[in-house]
Amino acid sequence: MARASQTEIAVLGGLSIQPMTGYALREAIREVLGHFWSESYGQIYPTLANLEQQGFVRRQDAAQARGSTFAITPAGIRHLEELLAQPVQATPPRNGLLLRLYFGRHLGPAACRTLVQAMLTEAQDALERYARIRAEVEGQDSGDRDYWLLTVSAGEHSARAAQAWAHEALSTLTELDDMAGT
């Protein structure tokens, strides 16, 4: 069942926007897709080599000063379209915060509050990042724009939900703490 690694989507997709070195690709994935995707060098370089061998990407500028810039080929575009059309493979959920909270009785309300508080701060940082990204994306005029905004909006909805839940959880935990104290 040759499960096409989703890494190929990220790599080909990135190169479909503009040619890049492997290093730049990783930076782009970290900075632009960072809130819903990640790749490490250990994935990117072998994948690039693999894609090159299959003719889906090629190195351009033979006399490169530093590194080699990879560009997607027409066959690569077609391959990307095929990969995108494959059903989203659901990754089994693993939320370390909720796992700890579920067994929170062993941890105590105060320690739980600390965990939730940290998560709340993260959600707020995320919202600020999204605001910056949104402003940047809205300012440009590309065929990708509306799709990119869709992913920003997903992040915003999710972060606001996390924020609302965290506030609720903090007050519940405070109550639990007060009851234990009396």
Next chain:
Amino acid sequence: MARASQTEIAVLGGLSIQPMTGYALREAIREVLGHFWSESYGQIYPTLANLEQQGFVRRQDAAQARGSTFAITPAGIRHLEELLAQPVQATPPRNGLLLRLYFGRHLGPAACRTLVQAMLTEAQDALERYARIRAEVEGQDSGDRDYWLLTVSAGEHSARAAQAWAHEALSTLTELDDMAGT
């Protein structure tokens, strides 16, 4: 950096609620923690063997009819508390839906709508499941009750956010489709 596997938390935590066989443990994790955690047999059995060797769990009822029921020991409880106190290790994000949507221009609005629609259905199913779980948990009187409700609430917030975003995304994608049609 002996990264304590979070599987131990799930296993010890499960046994802290009641003694169980490995099989029952897996079922419990699937059914009860299913919306934020998962474990496979390949993890559970070796972990149980390992925990037994360290004296954190023991097999009870020597003359068992089927399988052996594992119970957590006092040392196991202490170990669980230590594990719970360890910082939540953030897993790198990997959202296959958003990855596809980001490169949605290559996929087209109609195919994107199908993906979002599938996700919307999932969110609605999830909300129904949460309603059932909530009713069940609210009906009981355990020291764990409020912690469990916290995790249910997290699921509800997240599912409602997904729902709201999906509706928004569907109308955006419909507009994109109409513009392409004219």
Next chain:
DNA sequence: GTCATCATGTAAACCGTTACATGATTGT
């Protein structure tokens, strides 16, 4: 009697990160 479920375990494969090695280029 036979089918579904309960139960235990293992081996192989996969996916992915981390850490390391190496060196060129640029800025100061």
Next chain:
DNA sequence: ACAATCATGTAACGGTTTACATGATGAC
């Protein structure tokens, strides 16, 4: 000159799933 960054790769490790093998028990 030196540090920071750009750049490419690989090896080792670790966690996790999947598939398989095996068999007991209970329901019908």
